Amino acid sequence: MLLVGLCIAALIVVSITHWVYRWLNPLCNGNLPPGSMGWPLLGETLHFFSPNRTWDTPPFIKNRIKRYGSIFRTSLVGFRVIVSTDLELNYMVFQQEGQSFESWYPQSLTKIFGSQNLGSLHGSLHKYLKNMILTAVGPESLKKIFSEVESVANGNMDRWASKETVEMKTAVADMIFDFMGKKLISYDPEKSSENLRENFEAFIQGLISFPLEIPGTAYYKCMQGRKKVMIMLKNMLEARRAKPNKFKNDFFDYVLEELKQNDTILTEEIALDLIFALLFANFETTSQAITIAIKFLTDNPLALKELREEHEKILRKRENLEAGLAWEEYKSMTFTFQLINETLRLGNIVPGVFRKAMKDIKFKGYTIPAGWMVMVCPPAVHLDPVNYKDPLKFNPWRWEGMDLKSASKTFMAFGGGLRFCVGADFARLQMAIFLHCLVTKYRWKPIKGGDIVRTPGLQFPNGFHVQFFEKDKPN
Numbered sequence: 498m499l500l501v502g503l504c505i506a507a508l509i510v511v512s513i514t515h516w517v518y519r520w521l522n523p524l525c526n527g528n529l530p531p532g533s534m535g536w537p538l539l540g541e542t543l544h545f546f547s548p549n550r551t552w553d554t555p556p557f558i559k560n561r562i563k564r565y566g567s568i569f570r571t572s573l574v575g576f577r578v579i580v581s582t583d584l585e586l587n588y589m590v591f592q593q594e595g596q597s598f599e600s601w602y603p604q605s606l607t608k609i610f611g612s613q614n615l616g617s618l619h620g621s622l623h624k625y626l627k628n629m630i631l632t633a634v635g636p637e638s639l640k641k642i643f644s645e646v647e648s649v650a651n652g653n654m655d656r657w658a659s660k661e662t663v664e665m666k667t668a669v670a671d672m673i674f675d676f677m678g679k680k681l682i683s684y685d686p687e688k689s690s691e692n693l694r695e696n697f698e699a700f701i702q703g704l705i706s707f708p709l710e711i712p713g714t715a716y717y718k719c720m721q722g723r724k725k726v727m728i729m730l731k732n733m734l735e736a737r738r739a740k741p742n743k744f745k746n747d748f749f750d751y752v753l754e755e756l757k758q759n760d761t762i763l764t765e766e767i768a769l770d771l772i773f774a775l776l777f778a779n780f781e782t783t784s785q786a787i788t789i790a791i792k793f794l795t796d797n798p799l800a801l802k803e804l805r806e807e808h809e810k811i812l813r814k815r816e817n818l819e820a821g822l823a824w825e826e827y828k829s830m831t832f833t834f835q836l837i838n839e840t841l842r843l844g845n846i847v848p849g850v851f852r853k854a855m856k857d858i859k860f861k862g863y864t865i866p867a868g869w870m871v872m873v874c875p876p877a878v879h880l881d882p883v884n885y886k887d888p889l890k891f892n893p894w895r896w897e898g899m900d901l902k903s904a905s906k907t908f909m910a911f912g913g914g915l916r917f918c919v920g921a922d923f924a925r926l927q928m929a930i931f932l933h934c935l936v937t938k939y940r941w942k943p944i945k946g947g948d949i950v951r952t953p954g955l956q957f958p959n960g961f962h963v964q965f966f967e968k969d970k971p972n
């Protein structure tokens with residue numbers, strides 16, 4: 498009996514040792530990129546998420562580039578990961594989407610975004626959904642919603658100017674959420690029993706957290722938020738089906754029409770996940786981008802001066818002063834677009850883009866084994882002095898005369914390849930119009946906060962509190 502017990506114990510010890518050995522020395526048909534796998538299972542997760550206050554490339558990445566070069570291996574939340582800060586490899590990862598690499602999310606995230614979310618769908622279904630989104634935020638519809646974006650911005654700033662202080666991140670997020678909710682599902686916070694925004698708030702806090710679904714954890718709250726939103730969307734779907742002739746002319750109506758087609762590949766589940774994702778996609782990213790832009794402008798009076806001049810010139814040239822912004826005026830905002838690029842370059846809203854290797858991939862003498870994750874790391878590219886001189890300096894003028902294709906090797910704020918952000922034009926438009934309203938009508942001064950933390954997602958731990966003044970009124 499004892500012997501059997503000892504044998505079993507020995508077997509367990511041997512297999513655990515073997516497992517740990519394999520963890521630290523993963524199999525590979527070739528030359529694995531250098532790096533460390535960290536602790537068994539935990540990997541280097543804690544280092545990766547450890548907070549830092551710099552705009553620079555996260556120390557986790559920077560230290561490893563120094564030690565191992567531009568491509569290295571690590572392990573994060575139980576996955577084996579190759580981190581790429583190499584321009585050529587990044588390009589290859591984006592270009593080979595659907596072939597050697599595929600977008601892929603861990604189960605903890607697909608539970609949040611839905612198993613039928615856009616990021617987990619491939620091929621023709623992915624293309625079909627992308628086209629659906631483009632009917633809402635593509636070039637043609639942007640011309641239509643253009644003036645609405647302006648009036649929403651004006652309305653909000655008008656309110657801000659009557660307050661003592663405004664916390665920018667929350668205020669901008671509210672503005673964008675209300676606008677997007679209205680466009681997508683005709684959501685009216687005044688009339689709805691469910692506070693949609695609140696559910697999304699809980700949602701974001703849990704998004705990058707340890708995926709433990711137990712009451713009290715951030716992940717649990719996040720899942721609860723998701724469930725509430727999905728129930729609300731589902732009820733909305735039922736209600737609209739019950740009254741098919743009451744068109745609201747929003748994105749939801751369009752989705753319902755698509756669902757009705759008898760040869761459609763769209764399902765109810767995919768449709769609801771899509772609306773959920775779109776509510777989220779604009780809200781979190783664009784509101785960050787705008788907040789960061791205000792922060793950079795606050796710290797860089799010369800850039801603010803030139804921005805103001807560009808927009809005052811637009812007003813001076815305008816014949817009908819009652820008219821809102823015109824499409825041609827929007828297109829003429831050269832400096833504004835430079836400033837937006839610079840904001841996205843230095844702001845690095847997206848700290849990493851993840852893919853999965855579908856087969857063994859050889860690159861520069863290394864092998865990326867099939868099944869491993871690849872993390873493309875935009876900050877490392879945007880903040881490399883080889884690509885951008887004096888990279889930590891906010892310098893919109895550096896974009897002068899730079900002629901780049903929409904996704905160049907050195908600028909990847911919106912990703913690249915097949916999965917290039919479908920909302921990029923929409924995001925730029927919202928930012929530009931916001932800045933136009935801001936600098937033509939208002940001045941502001943920082944009151945408190947404005948410092949950042951990266952975990953590695955960007956946060957303003959103390960908010961960013963600002964006081965607004967009408968431009969021509971004394972304080």
Ligand code: HEM
Nearest residue numbers: 634778779782783786846847910911912916918919920924
């Ligand atoms: C400044 C604002 C924004 C930034 C920095 C940003 C960034 C990105 C990035 C890096 C990706 C690629 C993800 C990947 O390759 O896995 C992406 C994809 C995507 N973005 Fe954005 N985004 C922004 C605004 C928006 C807006 C306003 C929308 C809403 C319409 C949107 C909708 C999407 C969607 C649906 C995808 C998935 C595309 C696909 O899988 O084919 N984004 N975004």
Ligand SMILES: *[C@@H]1O[C@H](CO)[C@@H](O)[C@H](O)[C@H]1NC(C)=O
Nearest residue numbers: 548549550551555556557560
């Ligand atoms: C940030 O990173 C630097 C360099 O690795 C380090 O010295 C510092 O302690 C880190 N932490 C914070 C909170 O800034």
Ligand SMILES: *[C@@H]1O[C@H](CO)[C@@H](O)[C@H](O)[C@H]1NC(C)=O
Nearest residue numbers: 755756757758759760761762
């Ligand atoms: C869709 O259904 C309608 C009526 O059920 C039918 O007349 C039509 O031919 C169908 N269209 C396609 C493309 O299957």
Ligand SMILES: *[C@@H]1O[C@H](CO)[C@@H](O)[C@H](O)[C@H]1NC(C)=O
Nearest residue numbers: 834835838896901902903904
């Ligand atoms: C901003 O970057 C994009 C690349 O995504 C490029 O196409 C565009 O020309 C840049 N804009 C300016 C004003 O430099």
